[in-house]
Amino acid sequence: xxxxxxxxxxxxxxxxxxxxxxNVSFNIKNKGDIIxxxxxxxxxxxxxxxxxxxxxxxxxxxxxxxxxxLSSAKDHIEPENRxxxxxxxxxxxxxxxxxxxxxxxxxxxxxxxxKKKINPKKVIKLxxxxxxxxxxxxxxxxxxxxxxxxxxxxxxxxDLLLLDEPLSNVDQSFKEEIQVExxxxxxxxxITTIIVTHDSYEAFYLGTKxxxxxxxxLRQYDDPYNVYHFPNSKEVVNFLNRGxxxxxxxxxxxxxxxxxxxxxxxxxxxHYPKGSNVQLLxxxxxxxxxxxxxxxxxxxxxxxRGTNFIYTLKTxxxxxxxxxxxxxxxxxxxxxEKFGIKRPINIEHIVCF
Amino acid sequence: MRINTWYISxxxxxxxxxxxxLTVFSSFFEDTSNYFEILKxxxxxxxxxxxxxxxxxVMFLTFILGVGSAYTVSFYQFPGAxxxxxALILSFAVPPYIYAYSLFAFFENYGxxxxxxxxxxxxxxxxxxxxxxxxxxxxxxxxxxxLYAYVYILARSSFLYQSQNLIELGKxxxxxxxxxxxxxxxxxxxxAIVAGLSLVAMETLAEFGAVDFFSVNTLTTxxxxxxxxxxxxxxxxxxxxxxxxxxxxxxxxxxxxxxxARYHLDTKGGFxxxxxxxxxxxxxxxxxxxxxxxxxxxxxxxLSQMLYWTIKxxxxxNDLQIIDLLLNTLYLVSLSSLVLIFFALIxxxxxxxxxxxxxxxxxxxxxSGYAIPGVILAIAFITFVAWFDENIxxxxxxxxxxxxxIGSILGLVIVYFVRxxxxxxxxxxxxxxxxxxAVDESAYLLGYSKTRTFLNIHIPYLRNxxxxxxxxxxxxxxxxxxxxxxxRPFNFETFATTAYISxxxxxxxxxxxxxxxxxxxxxxxxxxxxxxxxxxxxx
Numbered sequence: 030x031x032x033x034x035x036x037x038x039x040x041x042x043x044x045x046x047x048x049x050x051x052n053v054s055f056n057i058k059n060k061g062d063i064i065x066x067x068x069x070x071x072x073x074x075x076x077x078x079x080x081x082x083x084x085x086x087x088x089x090x091x092x093x094x095x096x097x098x099l100s101s102a103k104d105h106i107e108p109e110n111r112x113x114x115x116x117x118x119x120x121x122x123x124x125x126x127x128x129x130x131x132x133x134x135x136x137x138x139x140x141x142x143x144k145k146k147i148n149p150k151k152v153i154k155l156x157x158x159x160x161x162x163x164x165x166x167x168x169x170x171x172x173x174x175x176x177x178x179x180x181x182x183x184x185x186x187x188d189l190l191l192l193d194e195p196l197s198n199v200d201q202s203f204k205e206e207i208q209v210e211x212x213x214x215x216x217x218x219x220i221t222t223i224i225v226t227h228d229s230y231e232a233f234y235l236g237t238k239x240x241x242x243x244x245x246x247l248r249q250y251d252d253p254y255n256v257y258h259f260p261n262s263k264e265v266v267n268f269l270n271r272g273x274x275x276x277x278x279x280x281x282x283x284x285x286x287x288x289x290x291x292x293x294x295x296x297x298x299x300h301y302p303k304g305s306n307v308q309l310l311x312x313x314x315x316x317x318x319x320x321x322x323x324x325x326x327x328x329x330x331x332x333x334r335g336t337n338f339i340y341t342l343k344t345x346x347x348x349x350x351x352x353x354x355x356x357x358x359x360x361x362x363x364x365x366e367k368f369g370i371k372r373p374i375n376i377e378h379i380v381c382f
Numbered sequence: 383m384r385i386n387t388w389y390i391s392x393x394x395x396x397x398x399x400x401x402x403x404l405t406v407f408s409s410f411f412e413d414t415s416n417y418f419e420i421l422k423x424x425x426x427x428x429x430x431x432x433x434x435x436x437x438x439x440v441m442f443l444t445f446i447l448g449v450g451s452a453y454t455v456s457f458y459q460f461p462g463a464x465x466x467x468x469a470l471i472l473s474f475a476v477p478p479y480i481y482a483y484s485l486f487a488f489f490e491n492y493g494x495x496x497x498x499x500x501x502x503x504x505x506x507x508x509x510x511x512x513x514x515x516x517x518x519x520x521x522x523x524x525x526x527x528x529l530y531a532y533v534y535i536l537a538r539s540s541f542l543y544q545s546q547n548l549i550e551l552g553k554x555x556x557x558x559x560x561x562x563x564x565x566x567x568x569x570x571x572x573x574a575i576v577a578g579l580s581l582v583a584m585e586t587l588a589e590f591g592a593v594d595f596f597s598v599n600t601l602t603t604x605x606x607x608x609x610x611x612x613x614x615x616x617x618x619x620x621x622x623x624x625x626x627x628x629x630x631x632x633x634x635x636x637x638x639x640x641x642x643a644r645y646h647l648d649t650k651g652g653f654x655x656x657x658x659x660x661x662x663x664x665x666x667x668x669x670x671x672x673x674x675x676x677x678x679x680x681x682x683x684x685l686s687q688m689l690y691w692t693i694k695x696x697x698x699x700n701d702l703q704i705i706d707l708l709l710n711t712l713y714l715v716s717l718s719s720l721v722l723i724f725f726a727l728i729x730x731x732x733x734x735x736x737x738x739x740x741x742x743x744x745x746x747x748x749x750s751g752y753a754i755p756g757v758i759l760a761i762a763f764i765t766f767v768a769w770f771d772e773n774i775x776x777x778x779x780x781x782x783x784x785x786x787x788i789g790s791i792l793g794l795v796i797v798y799f800v801r802x803x804x805x806x807x808x809x810x811x812x813x814x815x816x817x818x819x820a821v822d823e824s825a826y827l828l829g830y831s832k833t834r835t836f837l838n839i840h841i842p843y844l845r846n847x848x849x850x851x852x853x854x855x856x857x858x859x860x861x862x863x864x865x866x867x868x869x870r871p872f873n874f875e876t877f878a879t880t881a882y883i884s885x886x887x888x889x890x891x892x893x894x895x896x897x898x899x900x901x902x903x904x905x906x907x908x909x910x911x912x913x914x915x916x917x918x919x920x921x
Contacts, residue, residue: 084823115827121820125843135828177822185828297529 033061033093034221035081035189039099040090042076048071051091053239055249055346061219063212064230065138065253068242069268075118076189076224077242081223082115083108114187117196122166122173128177129162135185135311147218155210156180159302171198176207181212190222196231199353208234223318229269234258241265254256259298263382264309274382275348279305285379289344291324307381311338313351321373326350326370328362387833389741392705392732395725396744399803403754405762405769406622409832422871428496429604429621433587433628436521436600440586441579448533449575453563456541459658460666460890466673467538468912471531473680475904479591480881483514484684486595487691487890494687511546521596524789525586527680531584533557533578542573583632587625588755590864591882596887600621600859601625605757606864622758629754685901691894704878704899711903715856717791718798722855723848724808725799731836745807756801763797764788794869797903801859801865806851806866813847849910852901857907860900877903 035057042050048144058062065308066074070305079085083099083106090102094113099106112293114135122131132149156176161169169177182190183226195211196204214233215222232239233253241249241256249261260266263274277285277293279301283292294308301307315322327344333356339350340362350369362368446811447626454460455467476484488494493511515523552562559719575598593600601621612685661669692699732740754762767787777781817840825835841848870879877900884893 079823082823082827084826107831108823109829111827113827115823117820117824119818119820120817121824123824123839123843125816125845171699181824181828192501212888 033058034062034095036091036093037081038091038093040087040092042073042080042087044073044079044083044085047147048241048245049076050245050247053077054090055250056221057221057238060221062237062287063215063222063224063235064238065236066240066242067226067229067268070156070227072242073238073245074242075193076116078193078223078225079120081189082113082191083111083280084115091217096195101246108158108205112185112187112191113191114185116175116178116182116190116193116195118197120166121178122174122181125168125338126170127143127163127165128158128173131166131177131219132162132184133182147183147214147220149180152180154185155214156207172203174202174283175199181221186218188222189219191208192222192224194226195224196228197226202346204231206298211235229257229271241268243268246308259380260310263353266270266310266382272310272315274308275352277309277352277381279303279307279381285309285381289348290325290370290374291372293374293376295379297379297381306362310380310382311350312374313353314378316350316352316371316374317371318352318354320369322369322371323368324372325367327374328364328366328368331364332364340368342370386736389736391441392729392736392741393744395729395732395740399800401766402798406619406626406754406758411491413864425599426603426621428599428600430624432518432598433600433602435518436525436593436598437583437586438524438527438597439518440510440525441583442750443522444530444533444582445579447526447530447572448578449537449568451673452537452541452670452675453533453567457659458661458669460661460669462670462673463658464679468909469677469681470534470673470675471532471912472905472908473528473654474857474908475901476528476681476684477523477591477863477878477900477904478521478528478589479595479686479863479885480688480893481528482592482595482782483521483885483890483893483897484687485520485524486681487742488847489513489515490689494690502563517596518598521598522594524592524596527588529582529585530676530680532581533575536574536578537571540571551700557742562608577808580632584629587629588757590755590757591692591878595885598682602755602757605761609761616765618761619758622755622761625758626754634710645866653864685898687696688894688898688901691891692898694893701892702895704895706875706881707875707899708903710874711860714794714798714876715859716790718795718802718859719852719855721795722806723810723852726803726810726851727808727841727844727848730810731840734814734819735832747849752799756797756862756864759797763793763869769791789869789871791871791874794866794871797865798859798862801862802855805854806857809847809851809854810844813844817843825854831900844881851909853907856860857904857911860904860907 033056037056040050040053041048042053054232057153058354066077068074072274076085080087080100086105087100088102092099094111096103099111099113104325115343123134123270124136136149153162156179158176158180160171160174166174166177175195179195180193182192196207199207208231223233225322226233233256236253238250239253239256240247241260243264249256249265251261253261256265257269257271266274273288275290276286280286280292281303283294283296285307287293287309293329328340329343330341332339332341338354338356338361340354342350342352344350352368426460451466451470455463486493489512491512493512495512496508499506499512526559549562549566552566584671586861587600588602589600589903590602593603594606601624605618605625607619608614608621615819644836728741733745745815767784769783771784775781787796821839822835828840860876861878863882866876866879867882870876874885880896881893881900884890
């Protein structure tokens with residue numbers, strides 16, 4: 030008997046007759062875990078949710094929930110019998126019912142446990158939709174419709190909640206507030222959730238685990254911290270776009286050498302023999318600014334990102350390296366100026382490919 | 383393998399509807415009597431020539447009347463504009479054959495026009511000065527005034543949804559009002575206008591009552607005569623085939639001429655409500671006069687003529703079993719609407735949930751029934767029943783089933799079903815198209831089965847579409863003539879058949895009462911639908 034809450038084993042995910050993802054396996058170990066799936070558009074993230082919900086069938090592998098087979102080549106439990114709720118990215122509210130009726134329809138359809146862990150009124154308040162309860166879907170904004178659909182999914186108290194880009198239409202100012210409260214609500218009610226998102230910060234914040242889907246495969250499935258700091262492939266690095274790969278030579282147990290940056294020290298997460306030529310992952314926070322340093326690089330671009338500036342620096346061999354600098358830094362550097370990098374360069378975890 | 387009941391039901395419905403249509407096509411390969419040879423040498427070319435002349439004339443007139451009136455009420459504000467917006471669709475209540483009776487009766491020797499002149503100016507020889515609207519010209523006018531509303535409704539809705547941005551763009555480019563109209567407004571409304579004209583074309587080719595009244599030989603009357611006079615079903619079907627080919631070429635030409643041009647942009651966020659131009663003085667008077675004359679000629683004139691006769695010859699009112707006729711009409715309307723709605727709903731839902739290409743193609747073919755004239759459908763139905771009875775039923779040793787289907791309410795409802803199935807199917811389909819498929823999926827995920835989703839989510843959602851479809855079907859059935867005439871049971875009359883029979887016996891005065899009743903009932907249905915037909919973007 031499996032110990033996993035949800036088990037997806039060797040499944041090919043297809044939609045509209047096209048195979049989107051091949052041989053995907055992953056588990057959700059505990060009830061109440063939140064899993065975030067990240068990947069570029071069209072890669073098949075939504076297909077995974079639709080298949081788990083029972084809206085698409087599978088031809089190989091199996092999907093089990095609490096040790097019961099939901100889908101396999103032979104079996105297919107209809108969506109209405111799965112107690113899985115899916116909140117769609119696009120507006121899926123019933124257009125002829127008010128927002129309130131939409132939310133309570135779910136509770137009417139399913140005979141819910143009287144010991145309600147989720148109070149609909151609380152959900153409505155949390156998602157800040159009290160004022161639109163009497164309105165019809167065509168009278169509300171896309172963000173409000175998305176929140177109403179999310180409320181409808183939540184109040185049904187599903188065994189598994191699937192959220193497809195749940196906050197993509199929500200205003201940025203309100204998004205973070207909802208993220209905090211949504212996480213609290215999901216944690217308190219112990220609803221196991223899979224969230225599809227393209228926002229890596231959202232995924233890193235909400236997820237107990239994150240899955241990175243690239244080129245028809247689940248490339249990495251790990252804790253958010255590990256996904257960010259220890260990406261397992263160049264493709265994941267490129268997708269997360271949080272650093273660059275630069276050529277380096279392993280010079281010792283804890284050091285590498287790059288022809289432009291010189292010696293770089295730190296802890297390798299994987300052993301490489303001395304003298305190996307590798308590609309080193311350099312993330313924007315790995316380099317520190319130091320005007321007194323004799324390692325000077327040319328500024329080719331500067332982006333203001335509120336709390337940070339991101340400087341793009343050009344090395345002698347024309348590599349473009351991003352560097353974070355706190356925006357309250359004492360002075361700013363203009364494009365074409367020289368920018369000093371503190372030496373020696375120390376990186377906590379050295380990730381190479 | 384699991385049997386999908388929705389799929390099977392939908393498939394069966396489409397097949398039933400498509401049988402008479404296929405019968406017409408298959409008839410082309412059958413032998414006919416030598417009348418075909420005779421007609422080919424004599425009348426056949428006349429049938430084709432007259433049909434073409436009529437078609438071109440009617441399309442030209444309906445284009446001018448429909449687009450002109452739609453443009454006037456959509457772009458300009460003038461006294462009475464809001465009234466004409468809906469009043470102009472009332473012409474639908476007057477079928478071409480009733481318009482023909484009125485037109486003929488008004489201008490005939492010693493007709494209503496004569497009486498008015500006599501009343502105003504005393505005795506005189508007015509007959510030679512009164513124009514005579516009979517034959518092809520009278521027919522064109524009758525059909526055009528009755529059917530221009532198709533073009534009016536569709537063009538108007540297209541004009542209404544043209545963004546102000548488009549019009550402002552014209553001004554910005556320095557276009558005059560006329561240039562803006564023909565190079566921006568008109569091309570953007572082209573699909574809607576063409577759709578309206580296609581409906582007019584189909585109805586014109588299918589028209590029977592008015593064509594018969596003015597004794598113009600067209601393909602439709604040819605079909606009827608081949609069946610009634612020569613008793614040659616195969617020949618009737620063969621002419622039908624040519625008529626269908628005609629309609630098919632019409633559609634194909636339009637589709638090919640369009641190529642890949644798009645006539646609208648997604649208006650998400652870019653739609654700007656149009657500002658109507660306020661007309662004053664002479665311009666305002668002309669706009670009012672144009673709309674009023676059109677409203678008068680298309681609706682008030684035939685209504686008044688029928689009302690005048692009804693008052694002048696009250697004995698006809700007593701001779702007529704109005705209650706019986708009303709009950710017969712309502713009986714047909716309610717039974718047919720119920721059957722049509724029921725099956726069109728199942729078929730639409732079957733298409734939606736099974737999402738099979740084959741079924742979609744079959745459904746598309748099955749709705750072509752509306753393009754086939756009622757005369758053809760009725761004859762095709764008789765042909766099919768006769769063939770089935772002869773080759774299947776009798777071979778199996780059963781009693782003939784002809785009486786069950788021919789000259790019975792059942793047969794009548796089946797052919798109405800085939801003819802008006804596209805109205806019901808498309809009406810419900812357009813309701814469904816506004817509903818994202820994610821709505822169904824959400825319902826399943828909330829625990830609703832397919833049947834419960836259909837009953838609890840779809841039916842309430844489609845309520846307005848269903849109501850609209852019912853009214854539309856009712857309107858069509860009240861006005862319908864040839865199918866009822868051919869397939870009705872003995873002694874079963876409607877307002878339409880009674881009016882036709884009186885008129886064909888040269889008792890036009892007697893046709894007035896049933897015609898008036900028909901106009902009143904049809905107007906009632908039109909007023910009920912106007913809310914849907916004339917939905918504005920600002921309403």
